[in-house]
Amino acid sequence: MATITCYGAAQEVTGSCHLLHTDNLSILFDCGLHQGGRVRRHLEADPFKFNPAAIDAVVLSHAHLDHSGRLPALVHEGFNGPIYCTHATAQLLPVMLHDAFSLYQSDLKRLNRKHQRQGKPLISERYSYEDIQTVLTLCKPKAFKEPFTINKHINVTLFDAGHILGSAITKATFTERGASKTLVYSGDLGKHDTLLMNDPQVLEHADVVMMEGTYGDRDHRDLTDTLSQFKSILNEAYQRKGNALLPAFAVGRTQELLLYLGKLQHSGELDDWTIFLDSPMAIEVTRIYDQWLTTLDCEGMESLSDGDATLLKNFISSLHLTIEPEHSMAINNIRNRALIIAGSGMCTGGRITHHIRHRIWDKRNTIIFVGYQAQGTPGRALVDGVKSIRLFGEDLQVNASVETLGGFSAHAGQQELVNWLANFKPKPRVLLVHGEADALDVLSEQIWQQLDICSEIPFPGQMLAF
Incomplete structure (x- = not known):
């Protein structure tokens, strides 16, 4: 009998990792990092609860680290099978993994210096640069709607999930003991009617649907209302002669933000902001997005450009790309009306933490969150209204305004999730x-009320037979 075991993203939002075991194969859907603290904490503390060498293949839904970040550790511990993903995900993956490895090494060096001073044993790396290279050689890119077979035992097709570039819904069909079975794994489903991404594709048949519920307890604000709120927040910050900080994920959120800002600028509603994209990673990722613009929705972009503009070229006249560290530090000398987009999106590290350190104490400034903030992150603490926050060993007063724009989410809201599920017959x-447990409980109740389906919420490590 087939089983699915949820080793991550079970009653939590990050660390996606689900193992499908059949009579013939063991397939891992995603292999992601837990987020909510520094990357190295989880790499040190969380051994795999299965044998990586026994996994036949990985199907990767998309490149975000909470879905892909542990692939190098999986390889280091014996996995050597194919990793199936879309072509765009294969392009994004090296950017994501190399950046995560750099942060991991920095954290590990810092921790080992502390261990040396305390006379504790040093901690060795859980994986190496060579393991990342192996992951990349194992990738087998597939196009959307292009069926493929894994070891002649299971047929798989990837569909556009509309979450970020290359994100996929996975449909896996196999025969076991004479019976055909189909599992659909949603990955992360995107919102409908965004300016950049396509709507999630609709599927109509499955025996089992494993669906995300990040925002299962709420619907998102209408995009028109969100843009109006965004404009109002920026205008208030501008009138206060302050600066605006936008913590943003390098993949997905940054590119959507650039499109929204371009829309505001071209309608004359952006005021006289100087915009900084202060993230080498986000700049590199946006260049990849620019290669795929013709496959995306890009609603309204043609009317805002001369036809050959991209997200980084001739689209926002006041956009400055800062790559070198000294250029990033120079932004701190700008006293007002700098709009700074930088990572990380949950403020767990990266250049945004330096900007927050320099700006958070000043009541003229504004921090605008445009994405989900996981429990235990500095971003979540700020959204929840803390009066002080500790960064770089220093307690900082939170005097800046803290705003949240839920309408920019790259995840489907509650009703969109229910509507997507309703298509299965x-x-x-x-x-x-x-999804967090409370959000999944609310979503489960809505699914029962609207679709008459009694859904299940697996706990971490739970094995479910089907």
């Missing part, structure tokens, strides 16, 4: 993952 068995 007959009613499938439903497993809810990738």
Whole structure:
């Protein structure tokens, strides 16, 4: 009998990792980092609860680190099978993994210096640069809607999930003991009617649907209202002669933000802001997005450009790209009306933490969160209204305004999730993952009320047979 075991993103939002075991194969859907603290904490503390060498293949839904970040550790511990993903995900993956490794090494060096001073044993790396290179050689890119077979036992097709560039819904069909079974794993589903991404594709048949529920307890604000709120927040910050800080994920959120800002500028509603994209990683990722613009929705972009503009070229006249560290530090000398987009999106590291350190104490400034903030992150603490926050060993007063724009989320809201699920006929068995427990409980109740489906919420490590 086939089983699915949820080793991550079970009653939590990050660390996606789900193992499908059949009579013939063991396939891992995603292999992601837990986020909510420094990357190295989880790499040190969380050994795999299965044998990586026994996994036949990985199907990767998309490149975000909470879905891909542990692939090098998986390889280091014996995995040597194919990693299936879309072509765009294969392009984004080296950027994500190399950046994460750099942060991991820095954290590990810092921790080992502390261990040396305390006479504790040093901690060795859980994986190496060579393991990252192996991950990249194992990638087998596939196009959307292009069926492929894994070891002649399971047929898989990837569909556009509309979350970020290359994000995929996975449909896996196999025969076991004479019966055909189909599992659909949603990955992260995007919102409808965004300016950049396509709507998530609709599927209609599955025996089991494993669906995310990040925002299972709420619907997002209408995009028109969100843009109006964004404009109002920026205008207030501008009138206060302050600066605006936008913590943003390098993949997905940054590119959407650039499109929204371009829309405001071209309608004369952006005021006289100087915009800084202060993230080498986000700049590199946006160049990859620019290669794929013709496959994306890009609603309204043609009317805002001369036809050959990209997100980084001739689209926002006041956009400055800062790559070198000294250029990033120079932004701190700008006293007002600098709009700074930088990572990380949850303020767990990266250049945004330096900007927050220099600006958070000043009531003229504004911090604008445009994405989900996981529990335990500085971003979540700020959204929850803390009066002081500790960064770089220093307690900082939170005097800056803190705003949240939920309408810019790259995840489907509650009703969009229910509507996507409603397309499956007959009613499938439903497993809810990738969401905090309370949000999944609310989503489960809505699914019962609207679709008459009793969904299940697996706990970490739970094995479910089907």
